[in-house]
Amino acid sequence: MIVSFALGPLSARAQRRRRGADAALPGSLGSSPMLDSWLRIDARGITVFTGKAELGQGIQTALIQLVAEELAVEPAAITLVAADTARTPNEGYTAGSHSMQDSGTAIMNAAAQAREILLGIAAERLRQERARLQAERGAVVAPDGRRIAYASLVSDRTLHVSAEPGSPLGDPAHRRVMGRSWPRIDIPAKVLGEAVFIQDLRPVGMVHARVVRPPSYEARLRSVDDASVLRLPGVLAVVRDGSYLAVAAQREYQAIIAMEALARAARWEEKGSLPQQSRLFEELAEWPSRNVPVAARDAADGVHGSHGGRTLEAEYRRGYLMHGSIGPSCAIALFDRGALTVWTHSQGVYPLRNALAELSGLPAQRVRCIQVEGSGCYGHNGADDAAADATIIALKLPGRPVRVQWMRSDEHLWEPYGPAMLARVRGTLDERGNIARWEYQVSSNTHSTRPGGARALMPSWFLERRLGPSAPEPIPLPAGGGDRNALPLYRIADLKVNYRFIPPMPLRVSALRSLGAHLNVFAIESFLDELARAGRVDPIDLRVRHLDDPRAVAVIRTAAERFGWRKYRRLDGRGKGFAFARYKNLAAYLAAAIEVSVDRSDGTVRVLRVVAAVDSGEAVNPDGIRNQIEGGILQALSWSLFESVKFDRMHITSRDWASYPILHFKDVPRSIEVEVLNRPGHPFLGTGEAAQGPAAAALANAVADAVQVRIRELPLTADRIRAAMTPSIALSLGAKDGSNARV
Amino acid sequence: MISLLVNGRAVAVDDDPGTPLLYVLRGTLQLNGAKFGCGLGQCGACTVMVDDAAVFSCQTPIADIAGRRVTTVEGLGTRQHPGVMQQAFIDEQAAQCGYCIAGMIMRAQALVGRSASPTDDEIRAALEPNLCRCGTHSRILNAVRRAVRARQAAKADAASSVGARGG
Numbered sequence: 001m002i003v004s005f006a007l008g009p010l011s012a013r014a015q016r017r018r019r020g021a022d023a024a025l026p027g028s029l030g031s032s033p034m035l036d037s038w039l040r041i042d043a044r045g046i047t048v049f050t051g052k053a054e055l056g057q058g059i060q061t062a063l064i065q066l067v068a069e070e071l072a073v074e075p076a077a078i079t080l081v082a083a084d085t086a087r088t089p090n091e092g093y094t095a096g097s098h099s100m101q102d103s104g105t106a107i108m109n110a111a112a113q114a115r116e117i118l119l120g121i122a123a124e125r126l127r128q129e130r131a132r133l134q135a136e137r138g139a140v141v142a143p144d145g146r147r148i149a150y151a152s153l154v155s156d157r158t159l160h161v162s163a164e165p166g167s168p169l170g171d172p173a174h175r176r177v178m179g180r181s182w183p184r185i186d187i188p189a190k191v192l193g194e195a196v197f198i199q200d201l202r203p204v205g206m207v208h209a210r211v212v213r214p215p216s217y218e219a220r221l222r223s224v225d226d227a228s229v230l231r232l233p234g235v236l237a238v239v240r241d242g243s244y245l246a247v248a249a250q251r252e253y254q255a256i257i258a259m260e261a262l263a264r265a266a267r268w269e270e271k272g273s274l275p276q277q278s279r280l281f282e283e284l285a286e287w288p289s290r291n292v293p294v295a296a297r298d299a300a301d302g303v304h305g306s307h308g309g310r311t312l313e314a315e316y317r318r319g320y321l322m323h324g325s326i327g328p329s330c331a332i333a334l335f336d337r338g339a340l341t342v343w344t345h346s347q348g349v350y351p352l353r354n355a356l357a358e359l360s361g362l363p364a365q366r367v368r369c370i371q372v373e374g375s376g377c378y379g380h381n382g383a384d385d386a387a388a389d390a391t392i393i394a395l396k397l398p399g400r401p402v403r404v405q406w407m408r409s410d411e412h413l414w415e416p417y418g419p420a421m422l423a424r425v426r427g428t429l430d431e432r433g434n435i436a437r438w439e440y441q442v443s444s445n446t447h448s449t450r451p452g453g454a455r456a457l458m459p460s461w462f463l464e465r466r467l468g469p470s471a472p473e474p475i476p477l478p479a480g481g482g483d484r485n486a487l488p489l490y491r492i493a494d495l496k497v498n499y500r501f502i503p504p505m506p507l508r509v510s511a512l513r514s515l516g517a518h519l520n521v522f523a524i525e526s527f528l529d530e531l532a533r534a535g536r537v538d539p540i541d542l543r544v545r546h547l548d549d550p551r552a553v554a555v556i557r558t559a560a561e562r563f564g565w566r567k568y569r570r571l572d573g574r575g576k577g578f579a580f581a582r583y584k585n586l587a588a589y590l591a592a593a594i595e596v597s598v599d600r601s602d603g604t605v606r607v608l609r610v611v612a613a614v615d616s617g618e619a620v621n622p623d624g625i626r627n628q629i630e631g632g633i634l635q636a637l638s639w640s641l642f643e644s645v646k647f648d649r650m651h652i653t654s655r656d657w658a659s660y661p662i663l664h665f666k667d668v669p670r671s672i673e674v675e676v677l678n679r680p681g682h683p684f685l686g687t688g689e690a691a692q693g694p695a696a697a698a699l700a701n702a703v704a705d706a707v708q709v710r711i712r713e714l715p716l717t718a719d720r721i722r723a724a725m726t727p728s729i730a731l732s733l734g735a736k737d738g739s740n741a742r743v
Numbered sequence: 744m745i746s747l748l749v750n751g752r753a754v755a756v757d758d759d760p761g762t763p764l765l766y767v768l769r770g771t772l773q774l775n776g777a778k779f780g781c782g783l784g785q786c787g788a789c790t791v792m793v794d795d796a797a798v799f800s801c802q803t804p805i806a807d808i809a810g811r812r813v814t815t816v817e818g819l820g821t822r823q824h825p826g827v828m829q830q831a832f833i834d835e836q837a838a839q840c841g842y843c844i845a846g847m848i849m850r851a852q853a854l855v856g857r858s859a860s861p862t863d864d865e866i867r868a869a870l871e872p873n874l875c876r877c878g879t880h881s882r883i884l885n886a887v888r889r890a891v892r893a894r895q896a897a898k899a900d901a902a903s904s905v906g907a908r909g910g
Binding site: 055056057058181183184186187188190191192193194195196197199200202233251252253256324325326327328373374375376378405407408623627628630631632633634635638656657658662663664665666668669671672 | 758759762763766769770771773774775776778779780781782783785786788815816817820821822825829832833836838839840841842843844845848867868870871873874875876877878879880881882884
């Protein structure tokens with residue numbers, strides 16, 4: 001019997017998309033089918049509309065390349081408008097590495113259909129056979145040299161037609177713009193210091209606000225004497241609503257001074273609600289939960305537990321992780337004549353609009369959300385909450401654009417963290433050293449508390465008309481949340497995978513880049529290495545033996561060759577590690593090899609070099625993919641070497657970069673090499689999150705190879721490694737559970 | 744009023760003398776280069792140059808720098824003529840979200856001002872105070888190396904043309 005919960009329906013859909021001739025409209029055209037909601041052509045040029053936001057991933061450049069390719073124009077002739085509820089299609093969230101799959105696919109097909117429409121009109125005008133006409137540099141050209149510019153072919157209504165499936169896409173063998181590392185359009189402005197970020201907007205009459213946050217999640221404001229604050233220079237208003245407290249001033253630094261004074265004047269009532277950090281994983285194992293089955297397969301012979309080989313068991317852990325944007329969240333809101341306009345770096349302007357409508361009591365049509373770039377977010381950070389702050393304060397100051405800038409501690413203490421996770425795995429090797437049996441259980445909170453309604457906006461929890469957090473739900477498969485990538489891609493006949501979904505959330509959590517895939521891939525790929533060691537087989541051979549997908553094997557072989565896996569000669573204290581995953585089991589394939597050195601005296605890890613190979617389907621901008629993968633690797637190394645949110649029973653204590661250290665330049669490997677396996681003509685596969693899990697696992701595997709200790713709890717701090725190398729220290733630190741061990 | 748010399752331009756500002764330079768640059772002078780990151784001198788997003796040294800503008804009250812030369816990333820070049828360091832960051836595509844980049848550029852600019860041919864370790868050490876969360880570090884290092892090479896090449900050109908004239 002085979003019951004697969006994870007892969008069935010999607011692969012069928014993916015195939016339909018690939019054929020393109022099916023009734024289903026490709027990408028986001030399904031939800032926004034009118035061509036002119038994606039593409040407009042007029043005398044000013046070509047304008048492309050996307051519901052997906054630039055988050056620093058270079059999406060705008062890639063989308064422009066698609067249109068340039070299909071419409072045969074130069075990228076410079078194209079203007080892009082992104083994520084504005086008054087102008088662009090509703091594409092939900094810019095998340096889950098979906099931008100190229102959804103928006104990219106829609107825009108490419110819309111552009112191809114538009115080109116066919118233009119050719120058709122030109123054929124009539126020129127009295128030429130359509131097949132003899134060419135689209136070229138923004139015009140349709142006849143064999144006799146006559147040409148009509150696109151703008152002269154279209155009226156307002158030309159592209160006001162519904163998308164059709166099966167528009168002929170350009171020939172993958174003759175790409176002109178796609179597949180090239182086009183320089184990103186947004187980079188010059190960023191290095192020149194032009195106005196790019198939401199922080200750089202300065203609407204006329206703008207005032208500056210700061211919020212005085214409660215000292216802890218459950219705190220309530222008992223009293224505040226704001227008289228002295230109101231007398232400070234530049235102060236315009238103190239806003240108090242229940243336990244919500246904020247101040248607005250003319251100038252930014254005046255607002256900061258006033259915020260500090262207001263914080264001193266506030267009296268809070270607190271109660272402890274956080275788990276004991278030293279027992280976090282024991283507690284997590286006991287928290288109430290419900291089981292979400294991920295996959296179950298029985299071996300054909302129905303024989304259990306008699307495979308004759310060895311059975312291994314292990315438990316892998318990670319603590320809470322921060323998004324840690326370098327620029328704290330920011331928003332500007334203007335409430336004017338009954339309408340609310342909010343400039344935000346949210347990942348989802350449409351869902352945010354609905355949440356802000358609920359928060360403000362305004363009808364959604366009176367709320368407009370406009371996305372402006374912020375600092376990189378890597379998932380659900382404080383962006384939406386800052387928009388709520390700006391809304392709450394702007395409603396009290398009608399006619400004035402209110403800018404709210406979070407302080408560093410606002411972001412560190414109040415952003416929703418990537419949840420702590422725990423995975424238990426048991427695997428059995430048969431007598432030939434193959435994996436005969438696999439049992440896996442992962443435990444964690446939800447990995448999304450995005451809006452949703454106003455309840456998802458943290459500031460609403462403290463208003464007089466208090467809205468508590470909304471009830472969490474697991475993200476359904478195949479994408480999954482805590483169970484994202486919990487199912488290994490390896491062929492294992494006898495397999496059981498379950499997700500222990502934990503509703504109570506003592507710390508605020510939500511989507512962090514790759515969601516559960518970081519811990520799941522860390523666990524699966526660490527355990528693969530443990531099995532390989534037990535079976536005395538090369539870890540790459542063990543992986544390849546259990547893979548049927550040639551694209552998976554191709555990235556593994558490429559990374560191994562570029563790294564020099566076979567001919568590697570180990571120096572003392574050095575080691576090599578390998579890992580592979582296909583993100584969500586349906587997006588980009590990625591394999592990574594890492595070399596580390598470990599200082600035996602103190603346990604310090606240095607990552608020396610990283611080699612990765614990635615298959616993202618057709619690569620629209622290979623350097624954009626490399627940039628994302630390099631960044632994903634370094635960020636995952638930072639998470640996995642240094643990071644875990646600290647707290648006591650009452651307070652989060654990771655309140656700045658000193659108390660939540662991340663990767664610095666001294667920690668950066670000498671070399672990071674990313675090989676992009678381009679697959680022209682194949683569907684785009686989401687890439688932005690593909691590196692997080694493999695980088696973590698390859699790191700742990702390299703450490704195990706270097707100093708023969710297996711660290712199963714992230715981060716791989718020097719203390720933890722030193723303790724594992726010295727059993728006496730391990731005992732004194734209470735590592736009784738065997739989560740880290742000599743191998 | 745406090746007088747400042749920002750990107751070669753003399754300005755007088757009426758902000759409180761205790762106001763950190765960052766807020767004067769961003770607010771009163773409407774410059775975008777220096778970014779607010781932490782307000783604690785822990786991340787370097789606000790880095791600018793005062794005279795020839797890189798400083799955290801979030802930690803520098805304007806009273807302390809009256810009359811001294813302040814350079815922000817806007818002072819290094821323009822669209823038509825980007826500075827050598829800016830061009831190197833463009834050429835290496837050394838940005839993801841880009842929020843930390845202006846601070847990185849200013850930190851690197853101060854380095855190449857005091858050392859014509861910094862080693863790799865010196866570049867890393869110089870950039871150490873600045874944080875990047877997107878993981879653009881290796882591209883940033885490549886960009887600084889490229890700028891160092893470009894400056895050296897420009898100097899060599901200048902020297903050889905002087906030599907040619909002299910000969």
